[in-house]
Amino acid sequence: MNGRVHKPNIGQEIPMTQTLLRIDASARHENSTSRSLADRVAERLRPAKTITRDLSEEVIPQLDAGWLHAMSTETDARSPEQHDRMALSDQLISEVQEADTLLIAMPIYNFSVPASLKSWFDMIxxxxxxxxxxxxxxxxxxxxxxxxxxxxxxxxxxGSDIDFATPWLRHMLNFMGITDVQVVRSDLQNLDPEAAKARAEGDLAALAA
Structure with missing residues (x-):
């Protein structure tokens, strides 16, 4: 299910992160490094509320002429069909606005972000x-x-010259006013899996609570 809301058991310590928006963009579920690391991050944050979006389970539509026309039309002037076209974008934006922490978990596909994550950013x-x-x-x-x-x-x-994903993500987040961005990476797994695990563990250890 997408847009799910999870609440902790009564009596759980109130965390610093009140509302967490978690975005998973890996096409894999089993043996997904980004998902397993995101689980550990979420467990550490212990949010009071978590909103989840699994982009492998939900198709975020690409922008088309109809969507762009609806977006550029004043809200009060939109037709019922145009309101329907904007409904998902409105919901995704509402989730981002509600959250004080965003957890975005993704693999690098062909040197860049998964297409599903690009579509999510286009919507918000x-x-x-x-x-x-x-x-x-x-x-x-x-x-x-x-x-x-x-x-x-x-x-x-x-962070290398062939990484077109991380700089783009930082740019998009900064463009929308989010400058507090931390990275947990497990990269170059096919070349040296043990070193990749060590980098991930180091980033997790350095992650501010």
């Missing part, structure tokens, strides 16, 4: 809602949030 990057244009350039409207990126790869080194 909306002028006037998550960012706005000013005389001095765009300004993000999602300030005060924290993002933890969990990134796994087989042959791409995170």
């Amino acid at each position: 990057a909306r002028a006037g809602i998550t960012f706005r244009y000013t005389e001095n350039g765009p300004v993000g409207l999602l300030e005060g949030k924290r993002v933890i990126l969990v990134i796994a790869s087989g042959g791409t080194e995170v």
Whole structure:
């Protein structure tokens, strides 16, 4: 199920992260490094509420002419069909706005982000809602949030010249006002799995609580 809400048992200690939005973008479920690392991060954060979006179970539509036309139409002037077209985008944005921490778990596919995650970002990057244009350039409207990126790869080194995923993610988040971004990576697994595990453990240990 997508958009699920989980609440902890009564008596659980109140965590620093009140509402966690978890996004999983791996096509794999079993033996998924990004999912297993994200589980550990979520357990450490102990949020009071978790909203989950599993992009392998839900098809986020790509932008098309109809969606762009609906988006550019004033809300009060939209037709019922246009309101329907914007409903998912509105819901995804609402989840981001509610969360104080975002946990985005993904593999690097062909040096970049999974297409499903790109579509998710396309749905939430909306002028006037998550960012706005000013005389001095765009300004993000999602300030005060924290993002933890969990990134796994087989042959791409995170932060290298062939990593087009991590810089793009940081840029998109910064563009929408989110500058507190931490990375937990298990990269180059196909080249040296033990070293990849060690990097992940080091990043987890360094992760601010």
